[in-house]
Amino acid sequence: MRYWEACEAQVTVAEAIEECRKHGVDAAVRDRDGALIDKESGDVIGLPDDCGEFCGGDILGFLGY
Numbered sequence: 001m002r003y004w005e006a007c008e009a010q011v012t013v014a015e016a017i018e019e020c021r022k023h024g025v026d027a028a029v030r031d032r033d034g035a036l037i038d039k040e041s042g043d044v045i046g047l048p049d050d051c052g053e054f055c056g057g058d059i060l061g062f063l064g065y
Contacts, residue, residue: 012054020038025038035048
């Protein structure tokens with residue numbers, strides 16, 4: 001997948017957590033709002049849309065791409 005395609009992609013929580021894991025980030029879903037967070041720092045990686053999916057651009061941005 002090209003970078004711009006990845007930025008525009010909608011990903012499931014499982015896909016987002018796996019991508020973070022590949023980059024050494026231990027991610028989890030916060031119960032109160034469904035946000036994807038970095039377990040170590042507590043930083044928000046991304047917020048889910050109405051369908052419970054995450055924007056690929058949010059994930060890539062957090063990972064530094």
